[in-house]
Amino acid sequence: MLLRYTFQRLLMLIPVSISISIVIFMIVHLLPGDPIDNLLRIGSSPEDREALVARYGLDRSLFVQYFTWIGNLFQGDFGQAIVLRRPVIDLIGQNLPYSLVLGGLAFAFSSIVGMSLGIISSVVRNPIIDRLVRGFILLGSTVPGFWLALLLILFFAVNLRWFPVSGAGGWDSLVLPVLTIGFGGVALVARVTRVALMDARREDFVMLLHAKGLSHNTILFRHLMPHALLPVVTILALRIGWILGGAVTVEFVFGRPGLGSLLIRALGQRDYPVVQGCLLMLALAVMLGTLIGDIAQAAMDPRVREAKT
């Protein structure tokens, strides 16, 4: 059953990927300005310009350009960066590891700390701890990321000199960026865990378990957690795309290389192929995230896979 669900879910990816590729292609061609203008030197003749336009295939119809692009994608060819004059795949390959390390650490940080906080706040019946966690959840989901990054830099990098201000050197340069991205994630995961646990606790079967005389811990970890994990896993999987995309701000503030900073730079330079490549990678991450989330959900909850088959 699960295999069949997974297969169906994979089939659904085909129309989604086609629409994503069309949307990305259209967005990029809606961008005003022309990358060719960035390439021309002062004194270039209109003929030089035309030659460049023809070289990058920008004179052909959108239809032809789209299918050429898709065809090349399947051969692993993301095109040639117009301004940076290098294969896009190289640029992505160079920047992606930084984003993956940062995103992976932030993801782990927000899941572990977030779930622990959520469990603590719903288990410990201490109004002060509960209020503290809820306050933290509120702060984490409202404070602008770039501002938090600046405050962290100011306090930990400038005043205490514990961590470097910017760049991507050793492990110590990762601490502040991970904290910044993780802060919002922790709050989100904590909130979802908390609400899910509170909801699960109200179910009738929990009362039965208590009546059976099971200890609180057994009920919590053996019976409540599997229930509560469902929405948490969904949120976490959706979060994969958010973390990669949300890293844009953080990479910018900390001056780190990565997919986000590559995208920002390419948007500024109107470097179509790079923008396309970056958006595709982010879309891929988002799609993978939802896919993993859906399959995990189906694996844990028979109702999900029954409903859709």
Added chain:
Amino acid sequence: MTATISPLGRFARIKNRSLGALSRTSVGRAFSSWIGKIAGGFIILLVLTAIFAPWIAPFDYAAQDLMNGNQPPGWPHLLGTDEFGRDVLSRVIYGARTSLSVSATAIAISITAGMTLGAAAGYFGGLFERVVMTIVDLTWSFPDILIALIFVAIIGPGLTSTTFAIAIAYLAQFTRLTRAQIVRLKRETFIEATINLGAKPHHILFRHLLPNAIAPVIVVGMLAIGDGIVLEATLGFFGLGAQPPTPSWGAMMSSGTAQLFLSPWVIIFPGVVVAVTVIAVNLFGDELISALDIRERLRGS
């Protein structure tokens, strides 16, 4: 929800949650707790500050005083001055105008468009619904900042494009919510009755479905104004929002980064105001949700 009440009672209850429920009574109930009082009071105060900025601000927001640049908080500049000697407090006060109006306008556009799309999708169904929902789900799974960034890149920087970028970034949310409400309401007995009485589609949609769907959308819209303020600040921080000398909280922090080590107050105060505003909006929105008793309906979508 499942408890069976007499049809009339149920109808009356649903009716009570419609637009009329957003009137003084429920807003008044949102003000009844002390959290609601503080948060709501702060929002009212902020709006008044934004409206009466010229009379409240101690200095002109654009007046430069290069001899007194980067002054720490003190007298006469309560929150210090920036690198050009402009008064930070006055710029924060005027910035409230920019941030609040941009965010509120953007969310208003977003709600209008989202309700239209969502209502049409939910009411007509079919291929139209599937196309709309595919696109909505696509944008829904992307971070708002990314969507806004791409759209500002298309239209070009400035306050107008920031407004539209924010509107587009949250469009999916309102479309989804409205559609979910409409789909749920369509199954209610009173709609069935209205259809059997021979009501025309537009009558059902505009007189029965939309009025009943509007309360959750408005409350989510109010919460989204908070997110919009953060998004506006972030775009401003990237230098894509308000252009100098227009004061905006984000733009202030953007120009302040260069002076981060010299005059941190230029960054700290606008950020504090953004954070406090968004927290107040969230707390008050939460009180409104409780007062309107629509938490279950929001969770379902």
